[in-house]
Amino acid sequence: MARGRFIALEGGEGVGKSTQVRALAAALRGRGHDVIETREPGGSEGAEAIRRLLLEGSADRWTPGAEALLFAAARADHVAKTIRPALEAGRWVVTDRFLDSSLAYQGGTGGISIGQLRQLHQVGSDGLLPDRTLLLTLPAEEAARRAEARDRGASDRIGGRDAGYHAKVAEGFASLAAGEPERFRLVDALGDAATVTGRLLAALEDL
Ligand SMILES: Nc1ncnc2c1ncn2[C@@H]1O[C@H](COP(=O)(O)OP(=O)(O)O)[C@@H](O)[C@H]1O
Numbered sequence: 001m002a003r004g005r006f007i008a009l010e011g012g013e014g015v016g017k018s019t020q021v022r023a024l025a026a027a028l029r030g031r032g033h034d035v036i037e038t039r040e041p042g043g044s045e046g047a048e049a050i051r052r053l054l055l056e057g058s059a060d061r062w063t064p065g066a067e068a069l070l071f072a073a074a075r076a077d078h079v080a081k082t083i084r085p086a087l088e089a090g091r092w093v094v095t096d097r098f099l100d101s102s103l104a105y106q107g108g109t110g111g112i113s114i115g116q117l118r119q120l121h122q123v124g125s126d127g128l129l130p131d132r133t134l135l136l137t138l139p140a141e142e143a144a145r146r147a148e149a150r151d152r153g154a155s156d157r158i159g160g161r162d163a164g165y166h167a168k169v170a171e172g173f174a175s176l177a178a179g180e181p182e183r184f185r186l187v188d189a190l191g192d193a194a195t196v197t198g199r200l201l202a203a204l205e206d207l
Pocket residue numbers: 011012013014015016017018019020146147149150189190191192193194196
């Protein structure tokens with residue numbers, strides 16, 4: 001049995017990741033693949049429990065170090081219980097966020113380096129990386145408009161951080177993509193959902 005492919009969608013809040021995970025998985029099924037849709041933080045029972053610890057509660061609930069460890073712990077459970085078994089069974093996995101979200105959101109905050117975060121990923125998840133990481137890009141104002149229309153002011157512990165923080169996250173993603181051009185593809189998220197799905201499929205053609 002050939003191993004399945006592992007695809008991650010990344011980007012800031014409101015760029016359309018959740019919408020496109022559903023649409024891309026449906027399109028891949030239409031091409032005959034067996035596909036599971038999953039998300040981070042979460043995607044397994046243990047990781048969904050950690051998700052609540054991470055996204056609910058006060059802004060200062062966790063130190064930056066504890067937050068980074070909790071994301072890595074959630075990812076380790078997600079990889080062990082959901083992602084690896086699916087890939088080994090020949091299924092494709094499409095995930096809403098993966099390691100690069102930790103690198104972009106937790107990297108450089110509270111003195112935590114990208115190198116340290118990669119070490120945590122090595123310990124927890126044996127360094128597993130996606131076969132392709134699709135970075136959805138959208139002007140910050142349009143992403144904020146979409147997120148606000150969806151959430152009506154009810155954002156979570158991390159989504160609710162200020163615009164300066166989210167601008168640094170966007171820069172972080174761009175520089176990660178530039179550093180690993182084989183794994184990453186930048187995909188323009190402007191336009192209607194079906195158009196964006198077509199761009200995502202085109203960015204997987206070689207797989
Ligand atoms: N291509 C699109 N054009 C306009 N609105 C969109 C598009 N894709 C998603 N949306 C809407 O924008 C909001 C954020 O999309 P969502 O998929 O939840 O983004 P994310 O998971 O990246 O935060 C949702 O209300 C969604 O319906």
